[in-house]
Amino acid sequence: QLRFVESGGGLVQPGGSLSLSCAAAGFPLDNYAIGWYRQAPGKERERVACISMRGDDTNYADSVKGRFTVSRDNAKSTIYLRVNSLKPEDTAVYHCAPTACSLVPDQTLLHYDLWGQGTQVTVSS
Numbered sequence: 681q682l683r684f685v686e687s688g689g690g691l692v693q694p695g696g697s698l699s700l701s702c703a704a705a706g707f708p709l710d711n712y713a714i715g716w717y718r719q720a721p722g723k724e725r726e727r728v729a730c731i732s733m734r735g736d737d738t739n740y741a742d743s744v745k746g747r748f749t750v751s752r753d754n755a756k757s758t759i760y761l762r763v764n765s766l767k768p769e770d771t772a773v774y775h776c777a778p779t780a781c782s783l784v785p786d787q788t789l790l791h792y793d794l795w796g797q798g799t800q801v802t803v804s805s
Contacts, residue, residue, distance in 0.1 A: 681706060681707075681794075682704075682706070682707055682778060682794060683704070683705045683706050683707075683794075683796070684702050684703065684704055684705075684775070684776050684777065684796050685702070685703045685705065685796060685797075686700065686701070686702050686703075686774060686775055686776055686796060686797070686798050686799040687700070687701050687702075687703070687799050688700040688701050688799055689773075689774060689798075689799030689800045689801045689802075690800075690801070690802070691802045691803075691804065692766055692801075692802070692803055693803070693804070693805050694766060694767060694768060694803055694804075694805055695765060695766065696766050696803070697762070697763060697764045697765075697766065698762075698763050698766070698801060699760060699761075699762050699763075700716070700760065700761040700762075700763065700774055700799055700801070701758055701759070701760055701761075702714070702716070702758065702759040702760070702761070702775075702776035703757060703758050704757045704758070704759070705757070709752070709754050709757045709758075709759075710733055710734070710754040711733065712733060712778040713730060713731065713732050713733050713778065713779055713780060713781045714730070714731055714752065714759045714776055714777070714778055714779065715727045715729065715730045715731075715776065715777055715778075715779040715781065715786070715788060716728050716729040716730070716748075716750060716759070716761045716774060716775070716776050717774070717775045717776070717777060717788070717789070718770075718772035718773065718774045718775070718801075719772055719773050719775075719798075720769075720771060720772040720773075723772075725775075725789060726741065726789075727741060727779070727786050727788070727789065728740065728741045728743070728744045728748060728761075728774075729741070729744065729748055729749075729750040729761060730750070730779060730781035731750045731751065731752050731759065731781070732781060734754075735751065735752045735754070737781065738750050739781055743769075744763075744770075747763065747764050747765045747766075748761060748762065748763050748764070749761070749762040749764075750762075759776050761774070761776075763801065766801070766803045767803060768803045768804060769803075770801060770803050771801060771802050771803050771804070772800075772801060773798040773799070773800050773801075774798055774799050774800075774801055775795050775796060775798040775799075777792050777794070777795065778792075779792075
């Protein structure tokens with residue numbers, strides 16, 4: 681069964697940075713494109729970044745473009761999300777999940793139900 685464990689979140693001031701990690705367990709990570717998702721209180725979950733199976737293609741939501749960077753190390757079965765220039769509106773629980781980066785609408789948002797605990801990012805002064 682696909683299982684991810686997200687970590688690296690925390691409380692930061694506006695303008696700060698964090699490095700989030702998503703560790704995969706129980707399956708070969710390089711078989712999957714992976715998306716980073718977030719859900720803020722009272723809002724729908726949204727995808728903020730996506731990375732292809734080999735890591736040679738990425739895309740980002742307009743709201744985070746230029747500030748977030750997704751990467752992966754398949755040998756370590758880990759996906760990373762570097763989040764810079766954080767804003768209060770980035771406050772959310774962040775998750776990772778397999779997806780198809782190029783499909784619209786995002787199929788994981790529509791059908792995936794194996795969300796883990798995620799990692800909380802809080803941006804506040």
